[in-house]
Amino acid sequence: MTQKPSVIGVVGLGAVGEAMLRLVADAGYTAVGVDRELDVLARVERRMKARSGGHTWDKDGCTLTNDTALLARADVVIEAVDEDLATKVDVLRRLHSLCPNETVLLSTTASLPLPRLAIASGRPERTGGLRLFRPPVVGGAVESVFTSMSLDDAISTVEQLVAQLGLAPTAVGTHAGPLATELVYASLNRAVALVEEGFVPAQSVDTAMRLGCGLPAGPLQLLDELGLDGVHAHLSELWARTGDDAFRPTPLLTSMVRGGALGRKSGEGFYRYDDEGRAYPGGGTDGAGSDAPGAQPVARVGVLGSGTMARGIAEVCAVAGLRTTLVARSEEKARRALDSVDASLTKAVRRGKVTPDQKAGALAVLDGAEDFGALADCDLVIEATAEDLPLKRSLFARLGSVCRPGALLATTTSSLSVATCTGPADRPGDVLGLHFFNPAPVMKLVELVRTPDTGDQVMAAARAFCDQLGKVAVECPDEAGFIVNRLLFPYLADAIRLLDRYGVDIKELDDAVKDGFGYPMGPFALLDSIGLDVSLAILRCLHKEFPDGGNEPPAAIKELVTCGFLGRKSGQGFRRA
Template identity: 60%
Template sequence: MKTRGADVQDTAGLGRTVGIVGLGSVGEALLNLAAATGCPVVGVDRDPVVIARVEQRLKRTDAGERGRSVSWKLSADITALADAAVVVEAVAEDPGAKRDVLRRLRQVCPPDTAVLTTTASLPLLPLAAAAGCPERIAGLRLLRPPAVGGCAEVVRTSLTSDETGELAERLVTAIGLERAALGHRASGFAARLVHLYLNRAAAMVEEGFASPGDVDTAMRLGCGLPSGPLELIDELGVDEVHGRLESHWRRTGAEAFRPAPLLTSMLRGGTLGRKTGQGFHRYDDGDLPGERTADELRRTGSPSSGEPVRHVGVFGSGTMARGIAEVCAASGLRTTLVARGTDKARDAATAVEASLVKAVRRGRITPALKKDALAALTTTDDVSALAGCDLVVEAVAEDLDVKRGVFARLGAVCRPGAILATITSSLSVADCTAPADRPAETLGLHFFNPAPVMRLVELVRTPDTAAQVADAAREFCAGLGKVPVACPDRAGFIVNRLLFPYLTDAVRLSDDAALDVVELDTAVERGFGYPMGPFTLLDTIGLDISLAIMERLHAEFPGAGCEPPALLRELVDEGCLGRKSGRGLRRA
């Protein structure tokens, strides 16, 4: 038995030891939360390799506690729980394994010990009854491994005693989790929905479309998610994700649930994520995955063989064009915005100034920086003003013919060697930029809205984009304080190619299962920590815009899960466009 800590106060007020059986992703997370409260905690796992790994991590955590006393023990013997006040069973999602552990706990623990099972999909009452002590058993519903501030649901059966339920609720509160009503049905569909998304992300990496780091960074920064999809697979455990997908696939026959071959290879190789120290990312070397900073990008990116970007042109005067111009000017770059007329040029200058004034009021920039940015910005309706630019960004309407017309003009006006970029989010970069007749000097720079705030830029290379052009664009983005992620010229790039199949799945699941959209939104938001559930997000984007993107993705990737649901078409036809119309999938 491994022991740490001394003279510990039970700040959780639970009276006796808390036990955790099964030190996989969920069990280890619970062990850490319980130990951090000062409550004596005992972790049990039958695998000595797992115990050794968890012990190493706990010691590293202790070293960072700066003297705060923690108490934990690790053992392979379940009798170490003979004095536990409450025990959480967190073994694999297998009915036989769970029944065996629950029966052994009944034999080992005192009669007043409360036992919580973390089963995510198995019926709770049959497990409790099979254990022979149903009054002492409650469920602890978690959709992802717990962390401080996360949500958990205490589930009582008709036979759970009041004392057991109350002790379970005290434990959840004591370890820093928020009690939430997730609901068995809604949480099951939420997990199914998210696992489909995770499977597609794994397949994206497998096909070489983008690196794990770029996929995770794109979804974290582009959608505001607490973690990227591959980080979440590592957190849940490759074995857990693979098992859930395979179970759904065998039960439904739906190919979307068939585990990506890469997940199967990782499972067979024992590369299971955080709990084994390596999955899509490495963990046991002390470096956890995270977004790359602009400084890191400057250090790790290939050096540009050309001159640095000093003069930026922006063609367009809408919201995105103004935002990009503001960011460039505020970064100290000489910036020229070209609009279609003098009135639009003047309006663009006024809008940028107003935005900078707000930034000063909010403390994001200084008055001096605002003054310098305005001095660096020129707005005009004369396209020839872009002739000396080092890089020109096209930021007009998402219409192929309109964009092609712009690039024909840019190809005629801009100097040789200038980089020409489109901000398209769903069109082919090569098709948009072809009229410029400069294939080596063109690429996509998909800024996210609002450009002054959102840090992500999808850097899209066509097959003809020169390496030094991509490197110079990467340095340009880093200089703006943005985080570029690289991807090839395919519809949807990274974010939309993963986001919109997920949204499509949500509409289909709710339609097929007659599931309440509010309940599913709540389960996704509270269970997984996402800022918005899928239906709220669809209404925020706009159902008409979402439908158009789904149609483009379906045309590019038929059979990849983006065929627009009939319900969405019907709502758009009825004018139910989401938040902007006051009616959508949810009442806006």
């Protein structure tokens, strides 16, 4: 039986190394953390003391040092230095010369070939890897990687260590893992670019992507967690190797790294962190802005449309106690829409999401109509029809003549210009975008889109309306895709392009993104969920607006749509439903 290791060393105390050292110490091992930078050692010691109530760490089984020689007694040493072949080889060779023959060496490389590192180390039979997509935490995913040269007892030692640290073993694969990292890192780079151009603040980006896509952390939060310098180095290597400008680090990311703002590990990145590595509260805005005096409350809502989104918005408004009128193209469509809301509320009662009294109250304030005149007294009318510009413009021309003066007129468009959709209403100061996410009764995010002419009081009333619904409003300017789709769809297009570039296995890449980064689903599963026809339409719209933004629709999605493979709704897309 393999003897349990007792002394674990960690070399390189950046984002991954510091987190790994914490896990090792918390699991009861004697831990030795090594870094050549004294300020890094001081920072880690400060955080360790903060977590332990001020105890001295070498007495608690954790030694911090810049002297690699102290690793001579280690049973396992985890190398977590910069993602550079020469640097890693140098560290592994020094460890080989210092450590006993039985010591297992582990590299945390994310992209370099492990066999090359293992051979260069001088002890290929006892050199393996821990593939980590994010800094490790208890319950976090890790893939133990070995080569054909690895000895069974070394493999057993690593598997035992992973279990003792509380990490969750996963099998990603040597091909899909680096491609998942490539895909996500390009998306993070685009998020930085959005902040850099002044489109919205970092916290607005993070809130929108976290709530709109179900991510465990927003992209700028994830960058801070990973370490801006590590991501910058990886992007630079990808850019040099591929020539793809999606990997070219943005000037803002480069300047932050040069200025020492490296994220959580340095105490400052897109957010600021205390001695325990916790983000300080505040430090940004969700785009809410300040309230304008005199904003009129919304008491009566009109919803124009009878599809999934219109029904969901009507349900949310009615549950909030607002008098709601749904207007459809015919009396029959309006009746079916109300029946659908009734059925949805019944399911919500069964799941405990609403009470029977709430359901009854919602149905009491909800009615349907086919006549635009039913919208005449509404405080807010929300157009929620198909993503078709001529249709939307024709509807807003009618709303402009029917609705009372001062009524708020909103469109739920996800990719079209709000100003262009609403222009025929001839009420530029009263229009805005309210981009709900599907399913509206479940998703918390609303992108609150302001045109150049939208009034302050209109925005204040819309924010208050979102509060009434229990939604989180994130304000953004009127540009195609707003926040979520502008970042999401280039990422999805990148995933499709990997099929041509590398012949990547669709399920393996989905699993790598989901298991490695904690995303709720991989890119291909998400495309199938959205609908390939809808995704293609959004990509075309974004590509027209941002021709250099990575939005050009790949041939594969166009061909699948032509074949009638639309995703989950048709039973077949990139994956079988």
